[in-house]
Amino acid sequence: MKVSEAINTRLSVRAFLDKPVPETIIRNILDVARRAPSGGNLQPWHVYVLGGEKLTEFVDMVQKKLPSQPAGEGTEYNIYPPSLKEPYRSRRYKVGEDMYSLLDIPREDKKQRLQWFARNYSFFGAPAALFFAID
Numbered sequence: 001m002k003v004s005e006a007i008n009t010r011l012s013v014r015a016f017l018d019k020p021v022p023e024t025i026i027r028n029i030l031d032v033a034r035r036a037p038s039g040g041n042l043q044p045w046h047v048y049v050l051g052g053e054k055l056t057e058f059v060d061m062v063q064k065k066l067p068s069q070p071a072g073e074g075t076e077y078n079i080y081p082p083s084l085k086e087p088y089r090s091r092r093y094k095v096g097e098d099m100y101s102l103l104d105i106p107r108e109d110k111k112q113r114l115q116w117f118a119r120n121y122s123f124f125g126a127p128a129a130l131f132f133a134i135d
Contacts, residue, residue, distance in 0.1 A: 016126040051128040
């Protein structure tokens with residue numbers, strides 16, 4: 001497959017089978033991915049993988065916090081610039097509006113939007129979760 005084909009056919013998946021992913025497949029994917037270029041060829045990332053019982057325990061722990069922190073614990077840094085300028089602000093909001101429209105969740109239904117957003121914290125049912133950290 002050509003890189004352009006991979007980019008043009010990519011998907012954002014928000015629903016997964018409950019079938020476990022074999023550790024060998026995850027290791028093979030990460031083995032290939034670790035060769036991705038980085039500044040100075042440092043590859044400064046660390047990858048943490050959770051699956052099975054450990055993932056279930058983690059999701060349960062997070063789910064217990066959601067009633068008091070429905071948007072999560074917050075971040076150490078701004079994911080988006082505080083004053084996102086155009087055209088980026090409009091693009092960001094359009095993606096959100098399009099997604100909720102496809103899900104048939106109206107803008108006024110904040111409760112249902114928060115419920116959908118909370119699925120992020122259960123990894124949308126994925127059988128494995130990968131966390132990437134950089135020093």
